[in-house]
Amino acid sequence: AFEKAEDKTFRLGLIYDSKTKLDEFTEKIVDKLDIVISCDFSSDTAIQEALAPFQDEILVLTTRSEDQITSFARIVPYVPFVHAPTETSLLWATDKIAMRKHLRSYNKNITPSFMVVKDTEKKSIKAVHETLTFPVIVKPAGLAASRLVGICYHKEELSDFLKKVFKEIETVYKEDGGNGTPKVLVEEFMEGQQYSIDAYVTDVGRMYFCPMVSVKTGKAIGFDDFFGYLQMTPTLLNEESIAQAEIVAEQAIRAMALRSTTVHIELLKTEQGWKVIELGPRIGGFRHMLYEAAFDFNHTANDILIRLPKKPNIKKKEHGYAAAMKFFAKEEGKLVKLGGIKKIQDLKSLKKLYINKKVGDSCKFAKHGGSSVFNIILVNKNRSELLADIRRLEQTVDIQVE
16 A cells, blocks of 8 residues: 555565564564564674665664564664654653653653552552552553553552562563563552554654544453453544543653654543553554554554655544454463354454464463453444444353363
């Protein structure tokens, strides 16, 4: 689609750290790429030598995965003639603690009070109790996808959860490619309805906002966990609410000094106004499919256009309704049954089904470093019919562990 719009042919390349293993999806497509560059990302010399032959040929540099943004930041200084975010702004945006500091410095009203906890000593728990208002949210600074995130309502619960986090944090960082040195953020819990929005930011800071997406977390359906259970667009927000959300999102982007990138912002609609949960210099999860199905525009192509820099093509007219869902087991253990899949495949709204685990695999909650059993994309012209299929799906799924 991008080549057709530009009336040119482009080569698609991949640069990755030679010390890391490619994920299953990338392994499947790597042979179809025009250029594949592997080098040691810990070595300045290796990066420079690997990129030198392509210095005048690289048009756009981008990444889709949150856990690869620090690697992306390593490459940026070696492609000086490409429009890209600064290395510093990328690192700010991947460290939840640095992010909170910059958000509060820019506008303390758009983000909650927080503390950094380095251990599980009684004095650390006491400091949190005396400084913050419970309940509080515990978040490792450099992990994505609700890894080791939990809510604590009193100091005893905080002490127990922190012990679990510090016990597991090193392992999860290694498994998930956590960003930076393991640190733990504790912040005041905000109540409200969660939403997210993606924005395209030009090299001079002009912003173009995509349609809002409503978000329901695992917490909302009875899990003691904060994974993104359901994302749905279009939302029922009125124009005034959307405009206010975009103002807060713009402030967050400016606080992080991001430019020449797509930015994914997670927001909370509270009685005190819109608040920022966090943001990242990347496309939001499932966002390409959601926007394509509901609004008929190409989010991936726009991510490239904004880095050229060229004006993105955003459509706001609704063509239908789209939802993305993640399903976890209700308990942790070994997967012994994944039932209802055949019935799910008969749903009229089914667009795409991603099965991530098979019988015998370990199932853990997101807050303990686990990933979903399966993900699903649903699309329908009619909102009521989409909601009906979501309900049928929830009633059909049978995930059993032991």
